[in-house]
Amino acid sequence: MQYEPVIGLEVHAELATQTKMFCGCRVVDTTTSPPNSSVCPVCAGMPGTLPVLNRRAVEYGIRVALALECEVQPTSIFARKNYFYPDLPKGYQISQYEQPLAVSGRLTVDTSEGERVIRVRRAHLEEDTGKLTHISGNGEDYSLVDLNRAGVPLLEIVSEPDMHSLEEVRAYATGLRAILRALGVNSGDMEKGVMRFEANVSIRPAGSEQLGTRVEIKNLNSFRAMERAVAYELARQAYLLDKDEAINQETLGWDEGNQRTYVQRSKEEAHDYRYFPEPDIPPLVIEANWIEEIRARMPELPRAKARRLQEQYGIAAAEAAILTTEYEIADYFETCAGELEKASPRTAAIWMTGELFAHLNQSGAAFSDIKVSPKDLAELLDILEAGGVNQNTAKIVLGEMLASGSSAQQVIHDKGLAQVTDTGFISTLVKEVIAANPKELASYLAGKETLVNWFFGQVMRAAGGKANPSLLKEELEKQLKFLQKTR
Numbered sequence: 001m002q003y004e005p006v007i008g009l010e011v012h013a014e015l016a017t018q019t020k021m022f023c024g025c026r027v028v029d030t031t032t033s034p035p036n037s038s039v040c041p042v043c044a045g046m047p048g049t050l051p052v053l054n055r056r057a058v059e060y061g062i063r064v065a066l067a068l069e070c071e072v073q074p075t076s077i078f079a080r081k082n083y084f085y086p087d088l089p090k091g092y093q094i095s096q097y098e099q100p101l102a103v104s105g106r107l108t109v110d111t112s113e114g115e116r117v118i119r120v121r122r123a124h125l126e127e128d129t130g131k132l133t134h135i136s137g138n139g140e141d142y143s144l145v146d147l148n149r150a151g152v153p154l155l156e157i158v159s160e161p162d163m164h165s166l167e168e169v170r171a172y173a174t175g176l177r178a179i180l181r182a183l184g185v186n187s188g189d190m191e192k193g194v195m196r197f198e199a200n201v202s203i204r205p206a207g208s209e210q211l212g213t214r215v216e217i218k219n220l221n222s223f224r225a226m227e228r229a230v231a232y233e234l235a236r237q238a239y240l241l242d243k244d245e246a247i248n249q250e251t252l253g254w255d256e257g258n259q260r261t262y263v264q265r266s267k268e269e270a271h272d273y274r275y276f277p278e279p280d281i282p283p284l285v286i287e288a289n290w291i292e293e294i295r296a297r298m299p300e301l302p303r304a305k306a307r308r309l310q311e312q313y314g315i316a317a318a319e320a321a322i323l324t325t326e327y328e329i330a331d332y333f334e335t336c337a338g339e340l341e342k343a344s345p346r347t348a349a350i351w352m353t354g355e356l357f358a359h360l361n362q363s364g365a366a367f368s369d370i371k372v373s374p375k376d377l378a379e380l381l382d383i384l385e386a387g388g389v390n391q392n393t394a395k396i397v398l399g400e401m402l403a404s405g406s407s408a409q410q411v412i413h414d415k416g417l418a419q420v421t422d423t424g425f426i427s428t429l430v431k432e433v434i435a436a437n438p439k440e441l442a443s444y445l446a447g448k449e450t451l452v453n454w455f456f457g458q459v460m461r462a463a464g465g466k467a468n469p470s471l472l473k474e475e476l477e478k479q480l481k482f483l484q485k486t487r
């Protein structure tokens with residue numbers, strides 16, 4: 001049977017505010033800060049303390065809502081989501097439930113089959129929980145609690161079940177990450193857990209409009225884990241339906257070690273959180289003025305930027321997509337393009353997405369660490385365009401620039417890499433190479449014309465790779481033709 005995947009995502013994004021959601025504790029890097037170094041009576045859930053809403057967290061939430069074309073609700077309500085677990089000292093999490101911050105949005109993504117619109121059902125504010133570390137083995141069995149993350153603002157973004165392939169899931173998740181980064185509300189550092197996913201997965205017979213029974217896979221902390229978990233689930237559900245077995249509505253976890261999902265709880269065990277309105281926080285009333293102020297300060301979003309780069313600089317869609325994955329990459333490109341005098345922006349795009357990224361991949365360095373400034377790259381590309389070095393030498397020069405941080409001029413000068421354009425010199429080299437290879441010359445003259453390429457390589461080698469390739473080719477062809485005629 002042919003099945004259609006149906007996937008909805010819930011994305012938890014930390015909001016990169018200075019302080020926590022309901023207290024003045026600083027938001028710290030939970031992967032490097034000493035445990036419980038940023039905790040106060042409020043986020044530790046001491047009795048008698050009162051929460052005060054962080055205005056910046058709301059502003060960041062609105063920014064995301066606007067970027068996702070949501071309707072920001074004039075009034076939203078905080079609620080208590082009750083459950084008992086040591087990562088949550090209050091015994092409840094403050095969240096939004098029936099009246100979220102924003103509803104009815106959409107995210108447009110590009111896939112190999114064209115544009116897709118994924119509807120966003122809602123986006124609501126909530127507080128993050130603490131982090132537990134379970135210690136067991138060697139006769140020990142206990143858990144450590146770190147409350148640094150407790151009370152950090154989160155935005156939960158819930159999609160409609162509009163994704164129908166792994167590619168769409170990937171495009172939505174990476175598109176969302178790019179938007180959050182562009183808005184400056186989230187670093188996108190997946191290893192630090194600033195974005196976490198829950199995937200709701202079901203399948204249905206191809207062509208059917210009805211939704212199948214879904215499972216929810218919790219705590220997916222990377223794009224990779226999410227894709228693997230969804231793929232695993234789609235296969236498992238198809239296998240069950242093919243055998244006429246039912247799919248149980250369950251909450252699953254992802255077992256990274258064994259690369260499979262496992263049951264965390266069944267529908268019968270589903271939590272009843274006993275939500276009720278948070279009595280300590282008044283309704284959140286958002287004035288239209290404020291929304292308009294925030295809208296007026298919205299930065300250019302990644303897809304719009306990609307489109308503009310294509311139009312403004314004449315670069316290809318694929319290059320524009322790569323250059324706009326990160327804000328600083330697009331900035332680098334635009335600065336470089338602005339510095340170019342002879343070479344075209346298209347050349348800069350090709351060199352960045354080709355040579356520069358290949359080098360980063362190889363060295364494992366981050367983009368922000370590269371030693372070559374946009375201006376230095378522009379200088380190299382102008383020298384290349386003007387024939388000061390040939391294509392291959394330019395790659396070598398760039399390698400040196402990336403390693404040492406020197407300018408193109410400097411590297412070319414120090415290493416003697418300037419292109420040889422002296423026709424007299426090239427002509428002499430051609431003569432010498434032809435004279436030194438009588439056997440090849442004979443084959444060439446006997447009709448093996450492709451040997452011209454071999455001769456080209458030999459002369460280029462004799463020139464230390466620095467000869468101007470078109471001058472070399474011209475000179476070589478001239479001399480060979482002459483020998484052909486006078487034979």
Ligand code: ADP
Pocket residue numbers: 006007008009010158159160161162200201202211212213214216
């Ligand atoms: P909850 O997780 O609280 O039960 P919802 O029922 O509103 O919340 O759904 C949560 C997510 O599950 C949403 O992203 C939604 O798109 C997705 N979803 C709902 N039904 C299905 C389905 N049959 N298949 C796949 N995803 C679904």
Ligand code: MG
Pocket residue numbers: 010198216
């Ligand atoms: Mg859910």
Ligand code: ZN
Pocket residue numbers: 020023024025038039040041042043044151
């Ligand atoms: Zn605090």
